[in-house]
Amino acid sequence: MDRQIRISGRVVVAAAAVLLVVAVFAIPATRDRIVSGFAPRTVASAAELAEQRDHTERSIARGYKKALDQLSTARRLRLPIPEAEADRIFRSSVAQLGSLRREALGAVGEAYGLGQADIPAYVAQAEARIERLGSDTGSALLAPRLYAIVLRFDQLAQDTADKGTEAMTIAPSPSPGR
Amino acid sequence: MTVKELGRWVLVPFLAGAIVSANTDVGALPFSGVERLAAVFLLDGQAYFGHLEDLPWSDTLVLRDVYYFEDARKASTGMPVALVKRGREIHQPVDTMRIRRDKVLGIERISQTSVVSRAVAAERALERAR
Numbered sequence: 001m002d003r004q005i006r007i008s009g010r011v012v013v014a015a016a017a018v019l020l021v022v023a024v025f026a027i028p029a030t031r032d033r034i035v036s037g038f039a040p041r042t043v044a045s046a047a048e049l050a051e052q053r054d055h056t057e058r059s060i061a062r063g064y065k066k067a068l069d070q071l072s073t074a075r076r077l078r079l080p081i082p083e084a085e086a087d088r089i090f091r092s093s094v095a096q097l098g099s100l101r102r103e104a105l106g107a108v109g110e111a112y113g114l115g116q117a118d119i120p121a122y123v124a125q126a127e128a129r130i131e132r133l134g135s136d137t138g139s140a141l142l143a144p145r146l147y148a149i150v151l152r153f154d155q156l157a158q159d160t161a162d163k164g165t166e167a168m169t170i171a172p173s174p175s176p177g178r
Numbered sequence: 179m180t181v182k183e184l185g186r187w188v189l190v191p192f193l194a195g196a197i198v199s200a201n202t203d204v205g206a207l208p209f210s211g212v213e214r215l216a217a218v219f220l221l222d223g224q225a226y227f228g229h230l231e232d233l234p235w236s237d238t239l240v241l242r243d244v245y246y247f248e249d250a251r252k253a254s255t256g257m258p259v260a261l262v263k264r265g266r267e268i269h270q271p272v273d274t275m276r277i278r279r280d281k282v283l284g285i286e287r288i289s290q291t292s293v294v295s296r297a298v299a300a301e302r303a304l305e306r307a308r
Binding site: 039040041042043044045048049052055058059060062063066111112113138139140141142143144145146147148150151154 | 212213214229242243245250252253254255256257259260261262263266290293294295296297298299300301302303304305306307308
C-alpha cells in the first residue's frame with residue numbers, strides 16, 4: 001500500500017538553507033574568504049605605531065653609523081692613494097650614505113601614509129631627531145614592512161661603505177704605458 | 179511534559195550547546211572577540227604565526243595571515259630575528275598555508291602583548307595607512 005509523505009514548506013526551506021551553507025563552506029576558497037573576513041584582527045594604536053617608527057629610525061641610524069665608521073676607519077689609515085683623492089672618495093661615499101638615509105626615511109614616511117608633499121619635511125625632522133637622540137638605545141621587533149626598509153638600507157649602505165673602502169685602500173694598478 | 183517532549187526541548191538543545199561550546203573560543207568570536215594568533219612549530223625548527231584552523235578530522239592544519247621569523251643578525255635592528263609576512267617570497271604564495279599534521283611539533287597561542295602580536299598589529303595599521 002502506498003503511503004503519502006508530507007513535507008512542510010518550512011522544512012524544505014530549512015533544508016535548502018542548510019545545504020546552501022554546507023555548499024558554501026565546502027568550497028575551500030569561499031570558506032577561507034568567509035573565515036578570514038570574520039576573524040577579529042588587532043590593529044596597532046597611534047602610540048604603538050609611533051614607537052615602531054622610532055625604532056625604525058634608530059635602526060636606520062645604526063646602519064648609517066656602522067657604514068660611516070667603516071669609511072672613517074679606512075680614511076684614517078695610511079692609504080696608497082693621494083690624500084686629495086682619498087678625501088674626494090670619502091666625501092662622495094658619505095654623501096651617498098646621506099642620500100640613502102634620506103631615501104630610507106622617505107620610504108618610512110610613505111609606509112606611514114604620508115603624501116609626497118609631506119615626506120621631505122618628515123625626512124628633515126627624522127634626520128634631526130636621529131642626530132639629536134643617537135641610535136644606541138632600544139630595539140624592537142619591527143613590522144615586516146618597516147623591517148624590509150631597514151634591511152634594504154643596510155644592504156645599500158654596506159655596499160656603499162665597501163666600495164668606498166676598496167677605492168681608498170687598493171693601490172691603483174700601474175697602466176701598461178708606464 | 180512527556181519523555182518525547184523532554185528529549186526534543188531539553189536534551190537536544192543541551193547536547194547541541196555542549197558540542198558547540200566545547201569547540202568554540204568565546205574570546206575569539208567573529209566581530210566581538212579578540213584576535214587569536216597561534217604559533218605552529220614544525221619538526222624542522224621553523225615556526226609560523228597566524229590564524230589557525232585545526233579541524234580534528236583533517237590531516238592538515240590551515241594557517242591564514244601567516245608570518246615567520248627570519249635571521250636578522252646582520253641587520254641593524256638590534257634583534258636577532260625579524261618578522262616577515264608570508265606572501266612576498268619569489269613564488270608569491272597566497273596567504274593560506276596548509277601544514278601536514280605529522281610535521282607539527284607543537285602549537286601555542288600567542289599573547290596579545292607579545293612582540294610578535296604587536297609587530298603584526300603594526301603591520302596591519304600600516305596596511306590601512308597606505
